[in-house]
Amino acid sequence: MATISIEHASKSFGSTKVLKDISLDVKDGEFLVLLGASGCGKSTLLNIIAGLEPMADGTIRLDGEVVNDVHPKNRDIAMVFQSYALYPNMTVERNIAFGLEMRKISKAERKATVREVASTLQIEHLLSRKPSQLSGGQRQRVAMGRALVRRPKIFLFDEPLSNLDAKLRGEMRTEIKKLHQTLKATMVYVTHDQIEAMTLADRIAIMKDGEIQQIGTPQEIYSKPANMYVAGFVGAPPMNFVEVDLVKREEQLGAILPAVLKGEPVDHFLPLPNSKHLEARENTKVILGLRPEIITDSTSTHSSAPEIECDVEFLEPTGADTLCIIRLNGHPAKARVSPLFACPPGESMRFTLDTHRACLFDPTTEQAIT
Amino acid sequence: MSHPQQRKQQMSVLDRLQRYLPQLVVAPPFLLLVFFVYGFIAWTGIISLTNSRMLPTFDVQGIQQYVRLLAMDRWNVAFDNLLIFGSLYILFSITIGCVLAVLLDQRIRAEGALRTIYLYPMAISFIVTGTAWKWILNPSLGIESYMQKLGWESFQFDWIVNRDMAIYVVVIAAVWQASGFVMALFLSALRTVDEDIIRAAHLDGASTTRIYFGIILPSLRPVFLSAFVILAHLSIKSFDLVVALTNGGPGYSSTLPANFMYEMAFRRNQIGLGAASAMMMLATVAAIIVPYLYSELRAKRHG
Amino acid sequence: MAEPKTLPGANGKRHLLGRLFIWTLLLAAAVLYLGPIYVVLSTSLKDLAEIRAGALLDLPHELNFTAWREAWSSACIGVRCEGLRPYFLNSVIMSVPSVAISTLIGALSGYALSLFRFRGANIIFALMLFGCFIPFQIVILPMAQTLGFLGVANSITGLIVVHTIYGISFTTLFFRNYYVSVPQELVRAATMDGAGFFRIFWHIMLPLSVPIIVVSVIWQFTQVWNEFLFGASFTSGGSQPVTVALNNLINSTTSVKQYNVDMAAALIAAAPTLVVYIIAGRFFVRGLTAGAVKG
Numbered sequence: 023m024a025t026i027s028i029e030h031a032s033k034s035f036g037s038t039k040v041l042k043d044i045s046l047d048v049k050d051g052e053f054l055v056l057l058g059a060s061g062c063g064k065s066t067l068l069n070i071i072a073g074l075e076p077m078a079d080g081t082i083r084l085d086g087e088v089v090n091d092v093h094p095k096n097r098d099i100a101m102v103f104q105s106y107a108l109y110p111n112m113t114v115e116r117n118i119a120f121g122l123e124m125r126k127i128s129k130a131e132r133k134a135t136v137r138e139v140a141s142t143l144q145i146e147h148l149l150s151r152k153p154s155q156l157s158g159g160q161r162q163r164v165a166m167g168r169a170l171v172r173r174p175k176i177f178l179f180d181e182p183l184s185n186l187d188a189k190l191r192g193e194m195r196t197e198i199k200k201l202h203q204t205l206k207a208t209m210v211y212v213t214h215d216q217i218e219a220m221t222l223a224d225r226i227a228i229m230k231d232g233e234i235q236q237i238g239t240p241q242e243i244y245s246k247p248a249n250m251y252v253a254g255f256v257g258a259p260p261m262n263f264v265e266v267d268l269v270k271r272e273e274q275l276g277a278i279l280p281a282v283l284k285g286e287p288v289d290h291f292l293p294l295p296n297s298k299h300l301e302a303r304e305n306t307k308v309i310l311g312l313r314p315e316i317i318t319d320s321t322s323t324h325s326s327a328p329e330i331e332c333d334v335e336f337l338e339p340t341g342a343d344t345l346c347i348i349r350l351n352g353h354p355a356k357a358r359v360s361p362l363f364a365c366p367p368g369e370s371m372r373f374t375l376d377t378h379r380a381c382l383f384d385p386t387t388e389q390a391i392t
Numbered sequence: 393m394s395h396p397q398q399r400k401q402q403m404s405v406l407d408r409l410q411r412y413l414p415q416l417v418v419a420p421p422f423l424l425l426v427f428f429v430y431g432f433i434a435w436t437g438i439i440s441l442t443n444s445r446m447l448p449t450f451d452v453q454g455i456q457q458y459v460r461l462l463a464m465d466r467w468n469v470a471f472d473n474l475l476i477f478g479s480l481y482i483l484f485s486i487t488i489g490c491v492l493a494v495l496l497d498q499r500i501r502a503e504g505a506l507r508t509i510y511l512y513p514m515a516i517s518f519i520v521t522g523t524a525w526k527w528i529l530n531p532s533l534g535i536e537s538y539m540q541k542l543g544w545e546s547f548q549f550d551w552i553v554n555r556d557m558a559i560y561v562v563v564i565a566a567v568w569q570a571s572g573f574v575m576a577l578f579l580s581a582l583r584t585v586d587e588d589i590i591r592a593a594h595l596d597g598a599s600t601t602r603i604y605f606g607i608i609l610p611s612l613r614p615v616f617l618s619a620f621v622i623l624a625h626l627s628i629k630s631f632d633l634v635v636a637l638t639n640g641g642p643g644y645s646s647t648l649p650a651n652f653m654y655e656m657a658f659r660r661n662q663i664g665l666g667a668a669s670a671m672m673m674l675a676t677v678a679a680i681i682v683p684y685l686y687s688e689l690r691a692k693r694h695g
Numbered sequence: 696m697a698e699p700k701t702l703p704g705a706n707g708k709r710h711l712l713g714r715l716f717i718w719t720l721l722l723a724a725a726v727l728y729l730g731p732i733y734v735v736l737s738t739s740l741k742d743l744a745e746i747r748a749g750a751l752l753d754l755p756h757e758l759n760f761t762a763w764r765e766a767w768s769s770a771c772i773g774v775r776c777e778g779l780r781p782y783f784l785n786s787v788i789m790s791v792p793s794v795a796i797s798t799l800i801g802a803l804s805g806y807a808l809s810l811f812r813f814r815g816a817n818i819i820f821a822l823m824l825f826g827c828f829i830p831f832q833i834v835i836l837p838m839a840q841t842l843g844f845l846g847v848a849n850s851i852t853g854l855i856v857v858h859t860i861y862g863i864s865f866t867t868l869f870f871r872n873y874y875v876s877v878p879q880e881l882v883r884a885a886t887m888d889g890a891g892f893f894r895i896f897w898h899i900m901l902p903l904s905v906p907i908i909v910v911s912v913i914w915q916f917t918q919v920w921n922e923f924l925f926g927a928s929f930t931s932g933g934s935q936p937v938t939v940a941l942n943n944l945i946n947s948t949t950s951v952k953q954y955n956v957d958m959a960a961a962l963i964a965a966a967p968t969l970v971v972y973i974i975a976g977r978f979f980v981r982g983l984t985a986g987a988v989k990g
Binding site for chain 2: 714717718720721724725727728729730731732734735738746747749750751752800803804806807808810817819820821822823824825826828829830831832833834835836837838840860861863864867891892893917920921922923924927928938941942945946954957958961962964965968969971972973976979980
Binding site: 069072074094101104107108109110111120124125168 | 878880884885889890898
């Protein structure tokens with residue numbers, strides 16, 4: 023059993039507020055990812071959970087018990103750091119055992135536990151080496167071992183994979199996920215990498231400027247972003263935003279989508295389904311959010327979706343798909359089509375738009391319109 | 393290995409103590425510093441306001457010691473000497489150090505050995521430096537007589553016993569000692585200059601000389617400033633070198649303020665006057681150091 | 696495009712002339728820097744007759760170590776004719792504890808200052824920095840009184856106290872600047888592992904500190920060994936350090952000037968710091984530049 027509950031946490035460094043009234047609950051055994059750009063406060067929040075930094079205001083509970091004043095070593099938490107923070111003067115074995123040594127565990131017991139952890143992580147052959155003799159991936163494993171050996175209730179990860187190359191990062195991601203499934207421990211994981219967040223998390227909390235923008239499952243975050251920041255942060259290439267007029271034609275509410283066809287401006291009318299809640303916004307401007315895969319070649323999707331025809335300016339082949347850069351309301355937008363159907367740049371082609379999956383945002387508040 | 397019973401306990405007394413340990417550890421040395429540096433500065437300041445002669449008294453009279461000091465020829469000579477010595481010492485040390493650093497930066501094979509040679513005087517005490525130069529420059533058996541015996545009859549180098557030139561002898565010995573240090577400062581800074589910038593400039597057709605004067609040396613401005621500050625404060629503190637080299641003479645023609653202070657306080661039973669001159673020295677150092685430290689620490693905070 | 700292997704201009708006659716010019720300057724400078732030590736060394740090996748002949752720059756006719764022996768054990772300094780030896784020992788007795796104690800205190804307080812950004816740490820840092828720059832004339836009068844009050848006036852113990860106190864500013868800064876560059880995460884990891892302030896210092900920081908300990912020890916040793924003002928102000932007679940004794944020897948006007956003994960004495964006084972410099976020059980330079988390079 024290990025739940026984390028934070029209420030109204032706030033903190034400032036000098037005059038900058040790094041955390042503004044954050045409340046957050048982590049369920050037992052949950053894998054929560056704190057996702058955000060650097061400086062958004064995610065690492066500070068993690069350090070507060072660890073007890074390494076005090077809060078200015080707020081309460082933090084572990085298993086329902088207030089631990090604001092409990093020393094980090096008594097919180098039964100382990101942490102993996104971005105730089106691994108291995109003690110350079112100690113062997114791998116002593117690095118892993120150091121936490122046990124500080125807790126006055128007997129030497130024999132220490133040795134046995136370290137062996138066990140080392141075999142789980144397949145680093146037994148490295149035990150007598152110094153950190154400087156290890157590769158990045160090996161250091162990463164040792165850092166994990168140091169956290170695992172104490173069998174804490176809660177694991178904290180502070181961007182643990184950001185110093186690894188892309189291939190190793192993928193492998194370690196899988197291992198961390200496997201570890202979570204075997205240990206069933208509560209884990210909080212900080213990253214700026216949305217792929218890591220999407221693949222690892224049970225739930226993601228997206229942070230910006232010391233505030234949580236949205237908490238939800240990866241799928242919720244991706245398909246129902248709460249605001250334009252979240253929508254733009256998650257997904258690659260990012261969501262296209264187009265400012266459009268909402269108008270009614272033949273009793274159907276829709277958006278006027280200005281595009282370019284054969285060099286000439288052309289307005290497409292895009293009927294919006296399930297638009298009851300939008301009635302009040304008729305004849306106003308809204309932001310239409312279209313992920314690239316929503317704009318696709320008309321041959322690959324069912325024909326009921328509306329179609330537009332417009333000029334393709336450039337192509338960006340990615341292998342599995344080809345991205346067509348088109349112009350919507352004066353700004354470049356990306357469409358994801360099958361390589362088989364991409365037309366050469368400079369020509370025009372027909373795209374279908376799956377309006378069911380489109381998002382709408384208020385242009386002033388930037389919040390999703392629901 | 394979890395300890396549920398530990399969870400229950402709130403922060404123990406020991407843990408609380410842990411939180412204040414850094415302050416507790418810094419406190420004793422910091423208090424020593426406050427007393428032995430800042431307390432003593434105040435103490436000297438008070439003595440300088442008294443008529444203390446053989447023993448310090450605390451009977452504050454006012455600023456008459458400063459008035460006396462500024463009217464004394466001996467002090468004015470010492471202060472003028474400081475200006476001459478300080479400016480030449482800084483100028484030559486930086487110029488020579490900088491030139492040597494640039495020359496050593498040209499992929500010289502014996503760089504390590506040469507560096508060791510240029511820098512060794514810094515490891516020697518001023519007393520030893522003074523002793524050596526005093527011997528070399530003494531007119532009857534030193535370099536002057538040697539050159540004359542070699543056949544250069546008109547060769548004259550009697551500065552060390554010349555009232556008007558003795559202070560320049562101090563400059564020579566001091567530059568000999570410090571220029572290697574400036575060289576080391578510049579050389580380590582030159583090594584941090586981005587090689588790609590130099591390569592790019594070469595491809596743009598700039599000559600090596602142009603690259604140094606146009607690009608590299610201007611980028612070393614902070615090093616010039618550091619060297620200046622260090623040398624300036626060293627020149628104000630200069631004491632031992634004069635003692636060993638000229639002992640302030642002939643007469644008091646090569647005295648520096650530091651020697652003046654020592655003479656008054658320990659030889660002539662003019663403790664009040666000595667304290668006043670020490671305060672003047674401190675003020676001179678502070679005028680250079682305080683703005684420097686202020687800007688450095690500010691820059692760090694914003695950096 | 697082909698990358699130029701050497702810099703342009705690194706070919707032909709112009710290049711050769713340039714190298715020649717650089718080497719001439721560098722070697723001329725080396726001669727000038729080595730000149731004084733050569734003169735001092737050769738003079739110390741000559742006898743007085745040879746010196747009076749005035750061949751300053753000539754090599755000695757034969758190696759004659761009498762002057763060295765005399766400088767070490769029988770030259771008269773003041774009324775005592777025991778050579779530099781007792782004063783040399785004084786300097787050793789003075790240096791060892793003041794170097795050790797100030798380095799230890801500097802390590803601890805530098806560690807506390809660096810890793811724990813408590814309120815006021817910056818002010819303390821600034822005050823310590825300024826303490827490194829003050830002219831010591833400002834403290835000698837009160838210090839003379841304080842040493843008298845503590846009952847250690849005119850003693851080596853007094854000098855140890857003085858050197859330790861004024862060394863702390865430097866050593867603290869050395870260690871603080873060094874520890875600031877140690878990743879904070881290391882301390883955080885050790886805290887999570889359950890280590891406290893002293894255990895982190897002992898198990899993690901100290902084993903990492905070997906280079907800066909060497910720098911600090913060399914710096915302090917050079918400073919203390921070469922120091923003159925405190926020695927001249929606070930001691931007299933038999934408790935003087937070697938720099939003061941050397942100066943007394945050189946500037947004594949009582950007997951016939953024995954230049955060879957003077958020079959041998961100067962070399963004896965300079966020997967310890969020169970040896971340290973030659974053995975560990977790299978660290979010596981780092982100490983010198985530590986104050987100038989931003990932390």
